[in-house]
Amino acid sequence: MKKNRSFVFFLCAIRLVIPYLLQSPVYEPHRDELLYLAQGHHMAFGYLEIPPVLSIFAWLTRILGNGMFWIKLWPSLMGVVTMFFTFRIIERLGGGRFAMFLTFLAFLFGAYLRVFFLFQPNAPEILFWTLISYSVLRYIQTEKNSYLYYMGICIGLGLLSKYSVGLFVVSLFLGLALTRERKVFGNRHFYFACILGGLIFLPTAIWEYLHHFPIMVHMRQLDQRQLQYVSHSSFLKDQLIMNLPAAFVWIAGLYYTGFSFKGRKYRPFAWAYFWVIALLLILHGKNYYSLGIYPLLFGFGSYHLESFSQNRTRAWRLGMVTFTLVLGLLFLPIMLPIAKPARLDRIYQQIGAAKTGTLRWEDLRNHPLPQDFADMLGWREMAQKATKAYDQLDSTQKAHTFIFCDNYGEAGAIQYYGHRLGLPEGHSDNGSFLLWLPKKQYITNLLLITDDQKEMTHPFIKDFKSVAYLDSITNPYARERGSLVILLMGADSAFNKMMQQKFRKDKDVYK
Numbered sequence: 001m002k003k004n005r006s007f008v009f010f011l012c013a014i015r016l017v018i019p020y021l022l023q024s025p026v027y028e029p030h031r032d033e034l035l036y037l038a039q040g041h042h043m044a045f046g047y048l049e050i051p052p053v054l055s056i057f058a059w060l061t062r063i064l065g066n067g068m069f070w071i072k073l074w075p076s077l078m079g080v081v082t083m084f085f086t087f088r089i090i091e092r093l094g095g096g097r098f099a100m101f102l103t104f105l106a107f108l109f110g111a112y113l114r115v116f117f118l119f120q121p122n123a124p125e126i127l128f129w130t131l132i133s134y135s136v137l138r139y140i141q142t143e144k145n146s147y148l149y150y151m152g153i154c155i156g157l158g159l160l161s162k163y164s165v166g167l168f169v170v171s172l173f174l175g176l177a178l179t180r181e182r183k184v185f186g187n188r189h190f191y192f193a194c195i196l197g198g199l200i201f202l203p204t205a206i207w208e209y210l211h212h213f214p215i216m217v218h219m220r221q222l223d224q225r226q227l228q229y230v231s232h233s234s235f236l237k238d239q240l241i242m243n244l245p246a247a248f249v250w251i252a253g254l255y256y257t258g259f260s261f262k263g264r265k266y267r268p269f270a271w272a273y274f275w276v277i278a279l280l281l282i283l284h285g286k287n288y289y290s291l292g293i294y295p296l297l298f299g300f301g302s303y304h305l306e307s308f309s310q311n312r313t314r315a316w317r318l319g320m321v322t323f324t325l326v327l328g329l330l331f332l333p334i335m336l337p338i339a340k341p342a343r344l345d346r347i348y349q350q351i352g353a354a355k356t357g358t359l360r361w362e363d364l365r366n367h368p369l370p371q372d373f374a375d376m377l378g379w380r381e382m383a384q385k386a387t388k389a390y391d392q393l394d395s396t397q398k399a400h401t402f403i404f405c406d407n408y409g410e411a412g413a414i415q416y417y418g419h420r421l422g423l424p425e426g427h428s429d430n431g432s433f434l435l436w437l438p439k440k441q442y443i444t445n446l447l448l449i450t451d452d453q454k455e456m457t458h459p460f461i462k463d464f465k466s467v468a469y470l471d472s473i474t475n476p477y478a479r480e481r482g483s484l485v486i487l488l489m490g491a492d493s494a495f496n497k498m499m500q501q502k503f504r505k506d507k508d509v510y511k
Helices: 002-022 031-039 053-063 068-093 097-108 111-115 122-142 146-159 165-177 180-186 188-210 214-225 232-241 244-258 264-282 287-308 314-335 341-351 379-390 395-399 408-421 431-436 459-463 493-508
Strands: 401-405 426-428 445-450 464-472 484-491
Touching (some): 031 408, 068 111, 068 122, 122 264, 122 287, 244 264, 264 287, 314 341, 379 401, 379 408, 379 445, 379 464, 379 484, 426 431, 459 493
Antiparallel strands (some): 464 484
């Protein structure tokens, strides 16, 4: 890497900075980011949705002031490190600058532009898939046992980032078993390395056991609400669309590892790819669940295309770069919210984005913006309107007011914006917020944030002395549009009994 050090650092610096320059400042933290940021206030070895690694970065973000720069820095850095180790793969194969530049374009245009700018567990997951792959690659090349231990460490840390790292490990081991590299299973250091990975993951495994394996409940709920609607055809189609500007690169990598004579040593990685896709099809996984496998294929593919074009006319390389640049620029408005919502809406109408499925939400209907972008709007407005309602109370009333939100996005928004606005902590029985509910809380006054348009008609309303619908979220592009801010005063014992029963019932799901 020494001879290409300046070139590599230059590309890494560009990859780090570009998303900051592209995303419009109008957008706020994503719904899921608000949940993961809240985990930084409740450090633990596990959560209902994910393992603990991301909470460490959430804690650091809070220490550094919770600004958008810091929220986006961690996934951006993980993207840069992932790209760096893909460069290392290229270098270990004997590739040069053109191969690295092709890989850079693959990381700059396509799904990775968004994934590595969202504070979500997908970013560290993809990083650790790549690090595991690199360790196995180097073991195949050198047969040095140290790389097996690096693999074990990366497996352990990867599982602490997202449990689906285990799916890749299973796929990779199956790939090894189906090729001549199965000889690794006769190496005792392979098992020592796996034990090392297990020891690293052990605290979270114990946490899962003590909490009755909430990840299983989470996955069952996810399957019932979302995954069962994922069709096999759309999943396979999206494998191309997600990285369409550079799809030819990873396809070349799959060909090189799976079918070429020169790449026969690396057959386990081709098999790993097919196993990942097969398992995700069986499990009805979302399209982006497979993103961790592609950096590896980008490395192999870039090397293969560089070798292929080595003694051919320059038009080959110019054509590859031009194709990726042109298509990548066209894809930018879909990958990141580069303009205000109204402007993006017009762009999508002009390019016919609805036909590609990018505007289809979990409700299987098309909307003006992609769901991820709509999930980045309305939170500040919500917190401000909740503050306006809270400030109507005197100090005694405030001391006995409980803020409750229907979903983790709303509760996360109260947590994120509320401390600057003078709000107490927001609560919810949705997501990991269920773990953080007070054990005993007699509710006198309730400031309710809800996305239920019929909330005012529910029977519990009569359990309060006074009820006032105060406001709602009006941003027309926000997914939370129409969510209500309701102030309920003077709760009776019947309401408190009902709420305690509700909370116990919610928690019993995880027992």
